[in-house]
Amino acid sequence: xxxxxxxxxxxxxxxxxxxxxxxxxxxxxxxxxxxxxxxxxxxxxxxxxxxxxxxxxxxxxxxxxxxxxxxxxxxxxxxxxxxxxxxxxxxxxxxxxxxxxxxxxxxxxxxxxxxxxxxxxxxxxxxxxxxxxxxxxxxxxxxxxxxxxxxxxxxxxxxxxxxxxxxxxxxxxxxxxxxxxxxxxxxxxxxxxxxxxxxxxxxxxxxxxxxxxxxxxxxxxxxxxxxxxxxxx
Amino acid sequence: xxxxxxxxxxxxxxxxxxxxxxxxxxxxxxxxxxxxxxxxxxxxxxxxxxxxxxxxxxxxxxxxxxxxxxxxxxxxxxxxxxxx
Numbered sequence: 001x002x003x004x005x006x007x008x009x010x011x012x013x014x015x016x017x018x019x020x021x022x023x024x025x026x027x028x029x030x031x032x033x034x035x036x037x038x039x040x041x042x043x044x045x046x047x048x049x050x051x052x053x054x055x056x057x058x059x060x061x062x063x064x065x066x067x068x069x070x071x072x073x074x075x076x077x078x079x080x081x082x083x084x085x086x087x088x089x090x091x092x093x094x095x096x097x098x099x100x101x102x103x104x105x106x107x108x109x110x111x112x113x114x115x116x117x118x119x120x121x122x123x124x125x126x127x128x129x130x131x132x133x134x135x136x137x138x139x140x141x142x143x144x145x146x147x148x149x150x151x152x153x154x155x156x157x158x159x160x161x162x163x164x165x166x167x168x169x170x171x172x173x174x175x176x177x178x179x180x181x182x183x184x185x186x187x188x189x190x191x192x193x194x195x196x197x198x199x200x201x202x203x204x205x206x207x208x209x210x211x212x213x214x215x216x217x218x219x220x221x222x223x224x225x226x227x228x229x230x231x232x233x
Numbered sequence: 234x235x236x237x238x239x240x241x242x243x244x245x246x247x248x249x250x251x252x253x254x255x256x257x258x259x260x261x262x263x264x265x266x267x268x269x270x271x272x273x274x275x276x277x278x279x280x281x282x283x284x285x286x287x288x289x290x291x292x293x294x295x296x297x298x299x300x301x302x303x304x305x306x307x308x309x310x311x312x313x314x315x316x317x
Contacts, residue, residue: 058302094302101304103243106250148247148305182248 001228003029004042006072006088008052008063013085016205017048024208025221034066043228044081044125045072047088049141049203059102059144060090069095081125081224082197086142089189089199098192098199099157100149106182110143114213115180117188117202118168121161124191125227126198126220135172136165136216138202140180145201147183147190157190165189165200235280235288239310241301242273276300285312 003021007014014031021029032039034052039045052063063069076082076097084092092098105111119127119134130136149157157163165188167179179186181201189200204217243249249271256270278295282288289312301308 057299061299061302093304101302103247103305104250106248108250108254150246150304182250 001028001043001225001232002041003027003044003046003224004032004039005029005046005048006032006034006068007048008034008050008066008091010052010054011048011050011087013048013050013087013203013205016203017046020205020208020218020221025218025225027221027225032068034063034068036068037071039068039071039075042075044083044224045075047072047082047084047091048205049086049088052087052091055087055144058094060087060092060094063087063091064095073097076192076197079194079196081227083126083220083224084197084199085203085205086140086145086201089201090144092197092199097197098190099153099162100147100190102144102201103146103148104144105142105146105180110141111145111180112141113139113180115140115188115202116168116170116172116178117165117200118172118174120163120166121191123161124164124195124198124223126223127164128227129219129223133172135168135170136202136207136219137170137214138204138207138217140202141206142181142201145181145183147181147187147201149184154184160193162191162193162195163187163189164191164198165202234315235282235285236313236315237276237278237280237288237292237310238313239276239278239292239296239300239308240273241276241296241306241308242271243305244307247305273306279315283314285314288312
């Protein structure tokens with residue numbers, strides 16, 4: 001079982017993901033450079049945060065043309081689990097693997113702080129070890145995290161339970177005050193129709209050790225371990 | 234040669250906090266009659282294509298595929314003939 005962590009020019013969270021996989025959770029992992037054209041040998045892919053290709057034009061807008069993305073799209077279309085965090089979420093939206101888009105925060109300011117997110121669905125490979133409604137303490141670090149989908153698509157996402165996380169208070173109330181970026185309906189994370197591709201703005205890899213202030217992020221890693229183990233049984 | 238001048242802005246249905254902030258800045262300066270302000274991107278392309286009709290089709294495809302994100306943005310462009 002091996003996790004592949006994608007690295008684009010400008011990606012900055014890949015070493016944190018590598019550290020958590022290898023040293024904290026004990027999963028084999030490897031880095032995949034954006035010019036590689038194959039993801040063979042990997043059972044799960046992670047697109048970390050950062051500023052891929054400088055976020056020129058739009059966040060994630062150029063990264064989708066990186067040579068590796070063709071293999072990532074094929075992996076995702078064949079049902080392989082793919083997680084995008086922060087800039088990785090933006091790339092997955094731009095690549096058409098996830099619905100919607102991420103816009104400039106309504107505050108117009110970069111937000112780097114702890115938030116709480118409520119787990120809205122545990123039926124994805126990255127949330128199956130969580131409890132429905134479980135509130136996670138995780139950090140955000142972004143200037144463009146305001147999730148948006150057109151109204152008719154929002155209704156469809158809701159109906160198909162593709163909204164995976166919402167910004168909430170520590171006790172799980174979804175309020176405007178708990179929303180750090182103006183995201184539509186407090187949406188912090190979504191999945192695709194096939195439920196194997198998940199994207200969220202927060203950083204689970206920065207919340208996986210007590211010394212950093214939270215271990216809730218570890219649930220993403222244990223979830224995918226469980227789901228891969230279940231798939232091979 | 235043909236030059237394309239492309240404007241990309243957020244759709245009307247999408248909140249533009251930058252535009253709103255600039256609008257209130259204008260109001261502070263006494264320009265109280267500004268009804269709306271939208272901030273966008275402006276791109277200028279020079280194309281080898283000499284037929285404006287073909288250039289128009291090319292630029293439209295570029296906008297749809299890359300220069301604008303159809304989920305959140307809309308675009309307009311003008312095509313003009315320029316000296317090489």
